[in-house]
Amino acid sequence: MYCKPKVNNGSVVIYYGTKGVMRFPTGVKISKSKDRSKKFIQWDYKNNRVSIDVPNSTDMNKIISDWLVKADNIVSEYLKDGATITADELKSNLDRLKDGKAQVKTSLFLDHYDEYMERKRVQLVERGNKSNESYKTYGTFRSTIEDYEAEHQTTLKNSDVTNNDWLNHFHSWLTIKRKKQIIHDGVIYKFKTKGNLKPASVDKRFEVLTGYFTYLKEKELIKDDNFLKRYKRNEITVTSKIKTTLSINEIHELYNYKFDNDVKENVKLIFIFSCLTGFRWKDIENFDKGFICDFKESKVYKHVAQKTKGKIGKIATIPLSKMAIEILETLNYNLKIYSNAYTNQVLHKLLKESKLFDQLTLAEDETGKNLKRYELLTMHRGRDTFITNLINTVPLHELMSYTSHEKLSTLQKYIDYSRDINPEYVSIFDEKPAN
Structure with missing residues (x-):
């Protein structure tokens, strides 16, 4: 240890006495009262810290310890290079660190x-x-x-x-x-x-x-x-992350559920629109009505997904269902109403209120408590919902044109594997071969 905490008229300082004297204030103050030996009554001289019976002594000593370690670390860095730092240089370094201007290459893990x-x-x-x-x-x-x-x-x-x-x-x-x-x-x-x-x-x-x-x-x-x-x-081995998505029936149930205020209704519609289009949040923010066009008697939305813009630049061509068009008209083609954080906050509340997603899942929080479906649903789950509902019915090359994915492996990450299986798929084995 190159430096030492001391009390200077009730103020705790970091003391350094090489090539001068430095008394760097830590910001910690104790009572100026002294005992008969003229020692500060709130200072533990044996351990060089605030006495443990002083209120908030733990926090105060943590602050002192942090500054002491930083000071010692700076001195140590100089010594590694075969140099000795002066008291004035050390104080200058600590002042810059305190002001947030320091770029001292300290070796403490949490320093930066x-x-x-x-x-x-x-x-x-x-x-x-x-x-x-x-x-x-x-x-x-x-x-x-x-x-x-x-x-x-x-x-x-x-x-x-x-x-x-x-x-x-x-x-x-x-x-x-x-x-x-x-x-x-x-x-x-x-x-x-x-x-x-x-x-x-x-x-x-x-x-x-x-x-x-x-x-x-x-x-x-x-x-x-x-x-x-x-x-x-x-x-670090983690089993497939458990996610949940909305079935087509649940999308309609939520769409038909009416909430008691406009904010919840708007958030509900934005979320459902994501479920119907696979929009990421950034795509919602950058939605532009001008990119809607007619194609084979239907409406499609053509855009370069914001996540891949400047990388692959692949154009996504998304067919818009009648419900998606209805939502756009209801919102006057304005999807950027609230921030992502606020939208997710409201979304959790309205999904809980609807009681449509109260089922327990296998997902657990850090205490081991099983989470309910509404606790797992966020705006990003809209993209998972879109892909999961279409994966078994839309040709893969077509679906990848909707989502602008280049690799099938990337597309598969969005699939909700918690969905029930369809036992009817194996019925082909029961079909008798023609004679």
Whole structure:
């Protein structure tokens, strides 16, 4: 340890005394009261931290510890290069870090995670979530790592996690049920996550880990992330993700169900339109009436799907059913009414209210509780519904023209395999051959 926390007139600072003196304020303040020995009564001098009987001492000591580790890490980075950082240089580095302007190549694993979370927040919240990915997952991952560090009494560095041994250990740790809290050096730490994760939830944690590794590689903080991708591909086994879709009868039932306000009605119609066309959310946002044209006495919509725009640029030609046309007319050909997040929020409420999708599924949340169908339905399930309802009746090359898919394997990912089988298909074996 190169730096040390000290109290300076009630303010807790990080002290560094090489080539000058630095007293960097952590923002933590304690009472200025002193005992007969002229020591601050709220400071634990033996362990260099706020006394555990002080309200919010756990949070205060966490802040102090974070700044102390960052300061020590910066000093360590200089020493690796054979240089000694001065007190003024260290303070300058910490000031820049505090102001969010620092690009110090610290080796602490979580040091750049807040920046990464902000990037994901912009992608998933501000720009509208184009998938089923939830921003909440990224906060859960941070809590998971903090719990890991607390339980193992360590502060992870990039060098600690960039190897298969740690991945194996972390993988196993995720599947073990955690205690509610632990006591370390007289301080109570309450776990934020429960552990005991099932394969699908472990997969989610590794998805976040993979994305964060890619981010660290971009910033040249790690050299390679391929080992993690290989580990995830070979060691994280998840059974086919359980999804649910609407049958044709259920589409009509929902269409005929009337809700008590315009917002729910509008969201219902937008969702059903996706079920009838296979539109992704971005396609809904960019819908343009001008691309509807007549074709063989029917209406079709021709467009380049936004997801593949600039890549394959394949044109999707989607026949519009009478119900789809009715929905467009009801909405005055305006599908971009609400944000994706708000639309999904309202969708869950109206599907629950309709009681049409209350059946339990085999899908489970992280506690092992089985989810009901309405809990699995999002705007993106409209595309799955469209493909699943047509897969057995429309020639594959035709269906792929509707969806603009280039590969059959990609199309198959959208199929809802939880649908009941049709035993009539095997009746051909009962047909007697002609003499």
